[in-house]
Amino acid sequence: MMRSGPGRLVVAIAMLFAAAGTARAEIAVKVGVLNDRSGIYSDLAGEGSVIAAHMAVEDFKAAEKGIKVDIVSADHQNKPDIGSTIARQWYDQDGVDAILDVPTSSVALAVSQVTREKNKVFIVSGAGASDITGAQCSPNTIHWTYDTYSLAKGTAGAMVKNGGKSWFFLTADYAFGHALERDAAAIVKAAGGSVVDSVNVPFPATDFSSFLLQAQGSKADVIGLANAGGDTINAIKQASEFGIGEGGQKLAGLLVFLSDVHALGLKAAQGLVLTEAFYWDLNEGTRAWSKRFAERAGGKMPTMVHAGAYAGLQHYLKAVEALKSKDPMAVLAKMKATPTDDPIFGKGSIRVDGRTLHDMYLFEVKKPDESKGPYDYYKLITTIPAAEAFRPLNEGSCPLAK
Amino acid sequence: MHTIFGIPSQLLFGQLLLGLINGAFYALLSLGLAVIFGLLNIINFSHGAFYMLGAFLAWMLLTYCGIGYWWSLVLAPLIVGALGIAVERLLIARLYRLDPLYGLLLTFGLALVLQGVFRNIYGVSGLPYGIPSALAGGRNLGFMILPNYRAWVIALSLAVSISTWLAIEKTRLGATLRAATENPALVEAFGINVPLFVTVTYGFGVALAALAGVLAAPIYSVNPNMGADLIITVFAVVVIGGLGSILGSIVTGFGLGLAEGLTKVIYPEASSTVIFAIMIVVLLVKPNGLFGKAT
Numbered sequence: 001m002m003r004s005g006p007g008r009l010v011v012a013i014a015m016l017f018a019a020a021g022t023a024r025a026e027i028a029v030k031v032g033v034l035n036d037r038s039g040i041y042s043d044l045a046g047e048g049s050v051i052a053a054h055m056a057v058e059d060f061k062a063a064e065k066g067i068k069v070d071i072v073s074a075d076h077q078n079k080p081d082i083g084s085t086i087a088r089q090w091y092d093q094d095g096v097d098a099i100l101d102v103p104t105s106s107v108a109l110a111v112s113q114v115t116r117e118k119n120k121v122f123i124v125s126g127a128g129a130s131d132i133t134g135a136q137c138s139p140n141t142i143h144w145t146y147d148t149y150s151l152a153k154g155t156a157g158a159m160v161k162n163g164g165k166s167w168f169f170l171t172a173d174y175a176f177g178h179a180l181e182r183d184a185a186a187i188v189k190a191a192g193g194s195v196v197d198s199v200n201v202p203f204p205a206t207d208f209s210s211f212l213l214q215a216q217g218s219k220a221d222v223i224g225l226a227n228a229g230g231d232t233i234n235a236i237k238q239a240s241e242f243g244i245g246e247g248g249q250k251l252a253g254l255l256v257f258l259s260d261v262h263a264l265g266l267k268a269a270q271g272l273v274l275t276e277a278f279y280w281d282l283n284e285g286t287r288a289w290s291k292r293f294a295e296r297a298g299g300k301m302p303t304m305v306h307a308g309a310y311a312g313l314q315h316y317l318k319a320v321e322a323l324k325s326k327d328p329m330a331v332l333a334k335m336k337a338t339p340t341d342d343p344i345f346g347k348g349s350i351r352v353d354g355r356t357l358h359d360m361y362l363f364e365v366k367k368p369d370e371s372k373g374p375y376d377y378y379k380l381i382t383t384i385p386a387a388e389a390f391r392p393l394n395e396g397s398c399p400l401a402k
Numbered sequence: 403m404h405t406i407f408g409i410p411s412q413l414l415f416g417q418l419l420l421g422l423i424n425g426a427f428y429a430l431l432s433l434g435l436a437v438i439f440g441l442l443n444i445i446n447f448s449h450g451a452f453y454m455l456g457a458f459l460a461w462m463l464l465t466y467c468g469i470g471y472w473w474s475l476v477l478a479p480l481i482v483g484a485l486g487i488a489v490e491r492l493l494i495a496r497l498y499r500l501d502p503l504y505g506l507l508l509t510f511g512l513a514l515v516l517q518g519v520f521r522n523i524y525g526v527s528g529l530p531y532g533i534p535s536a537l538a539g540g541r542n543l544g545f546m547i548l549p550n551y552r553a554w555v556i557a558l559s560l561a562v563s564i565s566t567w568l569a570i571e572k573t574r575l576g577a578t579l580r581a582a583t584e585n586p587a588l589v590e591a592f593g594i595n596v597p598l599f600v601t602v603t604y605g606f607g608v609a610l611a612a613l614a615g616v617l618a619a620p621i622y623s624v625n626p627n628m629g630a631d632l633i634i635t636v637f638a639v640v641v642i643g644g645l646g647s648i649l650g651s652i653v654t655g656f657g658l659g660l661a662e663g664l665t666k667v668i669y670p671e672a673s674s675t676v677i678f679a680i681m682i683v684v685l686l687v688k689p690n691g692l693f694g695k696a697t
Contacts, residue, residue, distance in 0.1 A: 039627065043527040173671055202674035206622050206631055209420045210666035210673075213546060217413050233528055233623045241533070241549040241621065243540060263623065265530030300525070 029326055030070040031313060032096040034086060034111065035103050035126055037075035040204050040230035043259040044303045045103040045126045051296050052310040053100060055289075060317045067320055072096065076107050083107035084114050091118040097326050098123060098316060101309050105129035105176035112141045121328050123316060125308025128228070128255060129179035130391055133355040137398035140328065142335060142354045145308030146277045148176065149391040151254050152184035154275030154362045154384055159222050159252050160191040167252075168220035169198035170211050170235060172227035177203065180226040180254050183391075196220040201227065208235040212242055221250065228255045233263050240268060257303045261377045266368040269377075273364050278304035278344060279378050282361070285343030301375040311342045312356075348386055353398040360389040416546035417663045423552045425659020426559035427614055431632065432639040432651035433563055434610035437570070440646030441583045441603050444494060445506040449636070450629025451513035452608045455482050456615025457624045458520060461529050471534040471620070478616045479609035486608030490601050513629070520626035528623030555617050562613065563652045570648055579603065638681045644694025654692060 033053050035045040050073045057069045072094065076083035083102065090096035091114070099115060102108040103126030115122040116138040123142045124132055130149040132141060156167075167188050171177040177200075185195045196218045199211050212235065215223040223244065225235050232253055239251055253260075256274040280290030280301045289310075293302045319334035320326050340348040340356060348358035363378035371377060393401045431453060438446045459478040463469040469477065489512065497504045533551045540549040570576035579599055582589040586596045615629075622628060639658055643650030658677050665676040672679075684692060 038521060038526070040526060042521075043525040046526075199670050201670060202672075204631070205674070206628070207420075207424055209423070209552075210417055210663060211670065213416050213420065214413065214667065216547075217410075217416075230526070230528065230623055230625065230627075237623060238621060241540065241551065243547045243549075259525070259527045263527035263529065263625075265532075267532065268530065 026066050026068050027320060027324065027326055028068045028070070029098070029317075029320060030072065030094070030096045031316075032087075032090045032094075032099045033071060033073040033101050033309065034076055034083060034090075034099050035073075035101045036078050037073070039078050041078065041103045041126070041228070043263075043300075044229060044257040045101055045305045045309075048293075048297055048300065048302060048306040049101045049126070049309040051293065052302065052306040053313050055293065055296070056310045056313040056317070060314050062317055065321050067317060069317070076102065076104070078104040078107060080106045080110040084110040087111045087114040088118075091115075091120050097121060097328070098313075100313055101126045101305065103127050103305060104174075105132070105179065106174050108132060109136055109175060112136065112138050115140045119328050121316065121332060123309075123312040125312050126305045127176065129176050130183055130396070131175070131179055133351075133353045134391070134396040134398055137353045137396070137400055139354075139400060140332060142312065142332070142350055142356060144312040144356045145304050146255075146275075146360070147355070147390070148180040148183045148254075150277075150360050150384075150389045151180065151275045152187045153389060154360055155252055155254055155273055156184040156187040156224070157191060158273055158362055158381070159250065160188055160193045164222035164250055164252070165193040166220045167193060167195045167222045167224050168215040168218045169195065169224045169226050170208065170215060171198055171200050172203045172205075172231055173200040174203050176228065177201075177226045181224070184224055184226065184254055198226075201231070203227070204229075204231055206234055208238050209242065211235075212239055212244060216242060216244055216247070216249065221248075222252050223249060224252045224254055226254050229257070229260065232256055233260050236264055236272070237268055257305070258301060258375070258377065259303050261365055262375065266366060266371055266377065269365045270367045271365060273362065273381070275360055275362055275384075276304050276378075277358065277360055278302075278307040279361060279363065279380075280375065281378070282380075289344055307344045311340070311344050314342060315340050315350075351393060351401075353393060353396060353401050355390055355393075355396075357386040357390055359386050360384040412545040413667060414664075417667045418660055419543075419546065419548065419663075420552075421660040421663020421666075422656060423556055423659070424662060425656035426556045427618060427632070427655075428636055428639045428659055429563050429652045429655025430559045430614040430617070431611055431636045432643065432655050433566055433648065434607040434614075435636060435640050436643070436646055436648050436651035437566065437610070438604055438607035439640070440648060441570075441579060442600055443502055443583070444509070444604070445502060446604075446607065447506055447510035447633070448489075448513040448516070449509075449608070449611050450631075450633030451516040452482055452486065452611040452629070453615040453618070453632065454520070454626060454629035455485070455516065456612030457531075457619040457622075457628060458524075458529075458615075458626075459612070460616045460619045461531050461624050464531065465529075471616075475613070475616050479612040482612035482615075483605040483609030487601055487605040489608075490604040494604070495597070495601075513633075517626045517630060524626065526625050526627060528625035528628075531619040531624050533620040551620060555621075558617065559614070562610070563655075566610070567648050567652060635677055638677050642677075642681050642684045642691055644691030647691065647693040647695075650691060650693025 036042045074086045098121035105127040108127030125144040130147040133143045169181045171181045261269045319331045336350045345358040362381040456478045460474040537551040540547045582596045643654035665673045
């Protein structure tokens with residue numbers, strides 16, 4: 001029972017002060033890392049992205065700046081229906097303010113819609129389809145790290161320049177694979193090459209021999225692998241069996257992650273040309289950060305997806321700090337207005353369609369005798385400057401860009 | 403160039419041969435399942451996990467002990483078979499008196515645990531395992547390059563499948579085994595140790611899965627999910643062949659490999675579902691499967 005009279009007044013005043021005190025000192029933000037935690041993309045995203053998110057919060061010293069950050073995580077199993085259900089529950093019931101990561105483009109596109117509907121913030125660092133900032137762009141979605149256009153631009157551009165004129169695509173049969181094939185085919189054609197044929201491979205697949213044989217039969221100069229993760233690993237592993245490479249045909253892994261090269265081994269992966277947004281051994285900043293990451297991730301070096309989750313969350317927190325508010329529209333506007341700057345991606349910016357612009361890198365996988373040990377895998381061929389790496393704003397058919 | 407069904411004949415032959423290679427894996431895996439189900443009435447959902455274990459053991463033997471492919475081909479099935487025997491004795495044996503559904507749940511749970519443990523330790527991207535040098539390279543058949551290793555896979559799995567079928571259908575040992583599962587009490591009365599028979603049979607079926615795993619290691623990614631990806635298809639193969647029919651599992655294994663291979667040329671998008679479409683049709687026409695006995 002409440003006491004009456006002056007006692008009750010004292011309690012009420014005390015409570016009022018307490019409430020005012022917390023409101024002034026702290027903004028509570030809840031961030032959900034939503035990705036594949038058990039399937040074929042769980043090494044390149046998975047727990048690593050959660051570690052990266054925690055590192056972002058610690059390095060930002062969020063607590064000292066009066067921002068209390070809670071990080072939750074879930075497994076979307078690469079299924080759009082599961083992903084959007086979790087997103088809805090997070091936004092509606094669990095008070096999540098922003099969702100991070102989300103590899104698998106079909107899931108990312110679904111989560112992007114839910115985020116827009118609920119007016120929250122979505123920072124994609126895992127998925128690749130350039131549609132995320134193209135025809136299906138959203139004012140609530142920011143696309144960090146890479147996209148199918150930038151991958152195609154780097155890898156396909158370089159292959160055509162080196163004489164790979166005719167292409168045959170092995171395409172993972174879902175949003176990402178189709179986007180990657182479309183973007184790569186456009187780059188190939190623009191550079192004067194041609195696309196002989198393509199085959200849609202059910203996702204995910206184990207045996208690529210039939211498809212590789214069709215590609216081999218096509219006599220195309222280049223076999224473009226428009227897939228990712230376990231699919232890419234299996235395809236590359238099996239290509240050498242069928243004498244692809246000896247016959248002069250080249251393989252183009254359009255999306256190859258560091259974790260894939262690690263799984264393939266340098267013997268199978270050597271000579272592959274690939275495009276990435278990040279590599280741990282680029283400069284002082286990336287080496288220092290990656291070393292700290294590896295200590296927490298059981299010795300595994302981060303992929304570009306992990307790096308994107310880190311940088312994306314930090315940029316979000318910067319905006320929250322500057323505004324002293326987590327109002328989604330205000331934060332998104334602030335994120336786009338502030339240049340991005342971190343030790344991992346360097347200096348960059350976020351465009352009105354949500355695309356983050358930063359340098360991309362063209363690498364070649366080292367030969368076994370060139371590597372000093374685990375994770376010493378890439379040689380830098382060229383740096384693709386931010387201004388050239390991504391699809392021009394007016395070509396993406398994003399309504400926000402008009 | 404000749405064409406068959408509008409497909410260049412060269413391409414078609416190549417695809418058929420590849421289909422046969424995939425069929426070899428289906429046959430080997432469904433054979434183990436059929437032996438276990440046919441003789442013990444256990445629906446062994448952990449079969450895929452044992453297949454994965456076989457591949458991982460090959461990798462572990464090479465990485466930690468320096469033991470190469472050829473020894474792994476013998477050792478991995480033996481080790482996994484022994485593990486299977488332990489599982490049967492310690493866990494499955496307790497469920498024989500219950501509804502077969504409990505066995506299914508137990509083995510399914512076991513598969514999830516095994517996959518989860520390996521996923522936690524090794525991640526999902528897989529581990530590198532090379533083709534043994536004696537089988538590297540390939541020969542040009544005119545219509546395609548047949549990798550020597552894949553030719554070896556077909557040859558070995560055919561040999562193992564046929565010997566298993568012969569051993570169970572044509573030998574005295576096999577006859578005793580079949581009798582023991584048909585009427586355990588009667589066979590026991592003849593002084594035969596039926597539980598031992600059952601245990602060894604389970605171990606053998608599991609060893610077959612591990613053998614398929616070692617065979618798969620050099621060509622597919624060695625990863626914790628490799629069994630889970632395959633096991634559903636293999637179950638479809640067993641159902642189409644007729645649950646428990648050993649000959650059925652071998653013939654449908656190779657046959658469905660061929661059907662899948664053809665689909666990959668004609669309409670690749672459907673190649674992951676064609677087996678299930680066939681399963682539906684077969685079940686509608688012959689509910690006991692192609693080689694199943696009416697019950």
